[in-house]
Amino acid sequence: MNELVQRLADGDHPVTVGGPQPTLAELKKRIIEMHYVFIKFTGTRGGTDLGVRVDTDATNISQANFEQGTGNAHIEGTLTLNYVKVRCIADIDLATLKGTGHLVALEEVHA
Known part of the structure; x- marks a missing residue:
């Protein structure tokens, strides 16, 4: 399995809301309307910004x-990272737009 995927699948890691x-407000719109968010794993070299x-x-x-910027959002979704389908x-x-996250490898995709 890919080294980055394996590392991010091992335990929880610091994350932040990523994207442009x-x-x-953008996070709310992306979760509720667009169903596509950016989650950035900050503990990798330069950070790993994933579109989920x-x-x-x-x-x-x-x-x-x-509205008040309080509480927590639990976000789950899928993507392909380095030819591995992951969740x-x-x-x-919401107060800091930071939290913790991890990946779960689903299957490898062969080119």
């Missing part, structure tokens, strides 16, 4: 108050 506009297709059934924003699981504190 990492704001609370949100799994609306597994994502939980019931503890998130986007990204992240818990984001």
Whole structure:
């Protein structure tokens, strides 16, 4: 398996909301309307910013108050990283847009 995928699948890692506009309003729009978020693993060299297709059934924003910027958002979704299909699981504190996350390897994709 790919070294980066294996490393990010081993335990929880620091993450932040990534992408071109990492704001609370943008995060809300991406979760609820676009179903596509950016999660950045900050503990890698230069950071690893992943585009994640949100799994609306597994994502939980019931503890998130986007208007007040409080609470937590549990985000889950899938992507392909270095030819490995993975599930990204992240818990984001809305006050800081930071949290913890990890990957779960699903299957390797062969070119």
